[in-house]
Amino acid sequence: MDNQEVVLAIVCTTLLIFLLIAVLVLIFFISGRRRLQQEMEMAQAKLSFEKELRQVATEVSEQMMGQFAQELHDNIGQLLTAMHIHIENQKLDHPQQADGFKPIEIYLGEVSQQLRLLSRTLNNEYIGHAGLFDAMQQQVARLRALKRFDVHWTPVQGPSGLDKNQELVVFRIFQEISQNALRHSGAANLFIEINATAGNFEMEIRDDGRGFDAAELLRPHGNAGMPSSKRASGLLHILSRSEMAGLQCEITSSPGKGCRIKIKTSTL
Template sequence: MQREEIQLLIISFSIVLFTLLLTVFILFFFFQKKKTKFLTDKLEAELRFQSELTKSKIEIKEQTLTNVSRELHDNVGQMLSVVLMQMNFLIEDNNRYSVSELKKIKELVTKSLNEIRLLSKLMNGDIFLNTNFITAISEDLDRIKALKKIKCEIHVSGEVRKINIEHETIIYRILQESISNILRHSCSDSIKINVLFTDVNCRIDIIDTGKGFDLEKYKKGSGLSNIETRADLIGANFMIYSDNKGTIVTIDYPIKE
């Protein structure tokens, strides 16, 4: 009888040990699978972020070159044509030679040089990497104000906080795309950007006083979708409001310590 009890005890112990080992193996397999999925998702998210970052950088350069080309043709080219025409008049007719005529030519040349300097500054491809997004977008607004004759202003409130440089590049691209939409579609005579820093977030409002648009129709467009996708990639909330008095685009970016 005692021998049977010992055998039963050994069998019971073996069953318990096997069950315990099986449980440990299942738990290990489960957590390993969960860990692998987490790492895979993290890697995919990082690849998506880097892809969007690269795309944003390329778009910034492309838009910069497009703007420079347009302004060289529409503004600088026209002013230099006028200068050339006036110089030809002076060469052909000595009687028109006067200090006032030369002053007019000088003013046009000076204005052309100033615009070329402004465009040259814009062509600095690393502007969004060497400075923060506030400085970069402020220089864009200065250029628009000088060349497009549109009222532009930016207001910054709170203590400016340091933001991840890659996130700044995407924020800058969001602002560029929003401003581009205003210039192309809104017929607004002003662009206003409010930037508010708090301890936990950076809230950016891009405001225009244009004709507005139908949000339901615009949601189908790629422009809004691109902005929303980029905001989501950096963990920011994206909001938009529009009526016949203008549009407000809001980006609420969380600041992590």
């Protein structure tokens, strides 16, 4: 074997190795890409199934709330009206006891008022008919009546720029946030700001309560990528509902610094 042959052998071996590595990398790339594509398809299918499931759950809960509102209005409302008539009759029959009925009448009036407001906020048809801002006004009135914190809200007029489905979702999210503020925040003030101009919608709700570590609470854990804490389920629900309605949702909070939730249309 002369020197030329040795050189040739080295060149050929190097080329072969180069080709081998190139083919290996190519196979890796192709199979990796296929695998990724398959997994993406599976994830897509899973996502659409989950979306459908959430849609069904939302529809069912809306239907149940509608029935509940109907029941409140038709049944309990009627009973309260009957009570009111009965008291009026008693007052006519016994005018000397009229003063004794006054506190009962006041309480009965408040109960009727609260029931009417509750019935309206639960009824999605009412929200669809009266509009988002009117429904929010009703909810604010309910919150103010509870006297747990000061609600800072300036009534808004005009169209929200959202479709009916989005309005319902925004309203339910608003209810969820206000319930969370009532139950967990210990806040003294709740600020509601709405900016609806030129087809764009932005709603910011913030409180000055005890707050929480939003980054930690919403941090995905485990293989499923879901937050581990049960406390985060409400917040997760808000996020998923916003996403489903094509809205952007930002949750900002840290311990001792209250909580701020911003919902806006994707174009803003």
